[in-house]
Amino acid sequence: MRCIGQICANKYLLIADELGEEIRAGRYAVRNSFPSLTQIMRRFGVSRPTAMRSVAELKRSGLLNTSPRSSMYVSKTATSRKIGLIVPGIAVTDFFKPIVSEINRLAHEANYELRFGEVWSEIREERTTQVRALAEEFCDGNFAGVIYEPMAGPLGDEINPVVLGMFDRKKIPVVLLDCDIVPFPQRSGYDVVGVNDLEAGARIANHLLDVGAKNIHFLICKLCPITFTNRLAGAEAALNIAGAKAPKGGNVLYAEADDLNALKRYLKRQKSCPDAFICSNDAIAAVFRQTLEAAGLDVPQDVMLTGFADLQIASLMSPKLTTVHQNREMMAHMAFKRLMDRINDPSLPPCDFFLPSNLVARESTLSSKNFKRRKS
Helix, strand or coil: CCCCCCCCCHHHHHHHHHHHHHHHHHCCCCCCCCCCCCHHHHHHHCCHHHHHHHHHHHHHCEEEEEEECCEHHHHHHHCCCCEEEEEEEHHHCCCCCCHHHHHHHHHHHCCCCCEECCCCCCCHHHHHHHHHHHHHHHHCCCCEEEECCCCHHHHHHHHHHHHHHHHHHHHCEEECCCCCCCCCCCCCCCEEHHHHHHHHHHHHHHHHCCCCCCCCCEECCCCHHHHHHHHHHHHHHHHHHHHHCCCCCEEEEEEECCCCHHHHHHHHHHHCCCCEEEEHHHHHHHHHHHHHHHHCCCCCCCCCCEEEECCCCHHHHHCCEEEEEHHHHHHHHHHHHHHHHHHHHCCCHHHHHHHHHEECCCCCHHHHHCCCCCCC
């Protein structure tokens, strides 16, 4: 604890620090038990204006509320030791499992009770209902903060603002996991912990250019997350800078990874066979490799292939998949730390926290110099 007796211009901040520590420790958990201005003045030996500034700082930090009769009491979330975690994506991908596990461990170490609301249904409409029900539970349950992975696709565009609006009205701090709720260059008013998807997309495109690919295409599935929209923008920017022009008719296949007929129709429209396909993640790339094979295209001899996230499947595929590694443990640590910071000071400005993401080059993008490419 910093010295309170020292004479300095920021003495009200020192008082607010000490009272804030006592609030979080549960000393003033009973409604209306918080000291009055007179009691604060006597305890710390300060003037009324200084005591008023310290109280104003506690209210700004979300620790104190004022009743209509001007009495002060501790806010409901100030002493709460419960945090919520909503991860809709865990029903369809293994990506989030270690993140959830690590956040749970961190919460236990910090003496917080973590309520992990598992959104288990593979039916998107049901997941939307589950997400809303969890948000209502957290709003009614005196939760100190929430970590939320936004839902993707049109249903996500509908439910994300609803859920976040519920938390805002209850003044429950929120940290977004993996992506924002709006695409670049827009920016929401929430903290976001993930990777710089624009940079990662550019890194993938530059790698493909380096190994000889010129005719680079993208696979975009129906429920394309904002993360991949941003990666696509980054890759396209890198291709434009390098002077690599998109083939006539576009370079994006809008289809599910296992849609063989859509792939065949797409290839028919192309003047030449694509050199490479960029997929939104490793799991989709693994399915799409089989679809390419069914269409008579071998990876990497006929077409190169990339994924994203560096899941276990990327190193188990044949050929092994080139991808971008995401440090999920670091993502969990940063999301949890930022939530703790925001709980302590709700007035913090919203920030993007970009974690390192490294390209992992494997056999699926072997250099064209090392194999005989199929004649177009």
